[in-house]
Amino acid sequence: MMLEQFAVALRHTAGNPETGEAAYSVLSEQDFAKAQAEITAWEGYAATPLVSLSGLASQIGAARVDYKHEGPRFGLGSFKALGGSYAALRVLQRELSKQLGQDVSLEAIRKGAHKDACAGITLVSATDGNHGRSLAWGCQRFGAPCRIYIHAEVSEGRAAAMRDLGAEVIRIDGDYDASVLLAKKEAEENGWFVVSDTSWEGYTEPPRDVMAGYSVMTREACEALEQPPTHVFLQGGVGGLAASVAAALRQFYGAASPRVVIVEPELAACLFDSAKAGKATSFAIKEETIMAGLSCGEPSEMAWEILAEEATDFVTIPDSIVAPAVRLLANGEAGDPAVEAGESAVAGLAALIAACKSPEMKKTLGLDENARVLLIGSEGVTDPAIYAAIMEGKDHV
DSSP: GGGGGOOOEEEEOOOOOOOOOOHHTSSHHHHHHHHHHHHSTTTTTTOEEEEEEEHHHHTTSEEEEEEETTGGGGGTTEEEOOOTHHHHHHHHHHHHHHHTTOOOOOOHHHHTTHHHHTTTTTEEEHHHHHHHHHHHHHHHHHHHOEEEEEOOOSOOHHHHHHOOOOOOOOEEOOHHHHHHHHHHHHHHHHEEEEOOOOOTBBHHHHHHHHHHHHHHHHHHHHHSSSSOOOOOEEEOTTTTHHHHHHHHHHHHHGGGGGGEEEEEEEOOOOHHHHHHHOOOOOOOOOOSSOOOGGOOOSOOHHHHHHHEEEEEEEEEGGGHHHHHHHHHHHTTGGGOOOOOOTTTHHHHHHHHHHHHHHHHHHHTOOOOOOOOEHHHHHHHSSSSHHHHHHHTHHHHH
């Protein structure tokens, strides 16, 4: 295995975890339980695989490396299937309950009892691809119109996947954060409902529901593990995935919860900068990263509340080690099972290998021979053209 490809300098900054109340108050045990009960009742639900990378663990000097592979999730290719679609259902529940003057159940909407009313409720969001696909899928299931805003660098393959699910896709010239602003503006002007995976002042319910939905994935991983992991490497983005997983791990394991390492592209490091500043801080994106789902310059304030208390370490990685990590998984190196993963899925894996190639970083992160590392493989092959190019040997797509 050519682990030499991962011998790069990583940037690291320490968090200041307090292990306080945010993991229970921002996302409550009731929030998680409600989401888990609903999502596990959906047609097509099945737990995704937790893949043991024992060969890799041996090569990097760790006790275990486990990779939660979200590629098969509901046939949508990513963990986002758990968040956007559930949040859409909750938005519809709140609006229908208001319109009808009575409580409407999630089950009733899911089973089509209010399909005509749902047809008059338009849901919108901005996306790098996977969140929008989840929202479009949910809207198709529940009978609501869907508008998705994408930025200039979102691949046409990802746009087509959303159109195939019935969404109207609007492409803008700017970046992800600009698409978020346009989605908010047009929703306000037209009486539509934003279903975002990031929060801002006065807007918290849908992002909370999105993060609650992600807890299904974490619960599956915890129940499949015989021991608590010592470390979890979590990709950044706006922070929703990382915050949800960190909170769910804290609620499941308590004091035995693992050390939380946040991994971001060096080209889009809003959480890294937030850790340095001690508050949620935006990052000016000047160049798009290959990790499309992590190209976010504005952190979710709600997610940051949790990460400020739970995350110990923040690491940035260069794009140069992403494609090699995709190929490493796909080729089943060191005798490990072959896994087809997308670019954003391997951020934690790439950071882990690179850290173990650096004695200083390995020591800084506490990665010794007893380390049991959990990785969240957030997506499978969500863009076949990009994946094919990587497998052909291209490191920049």
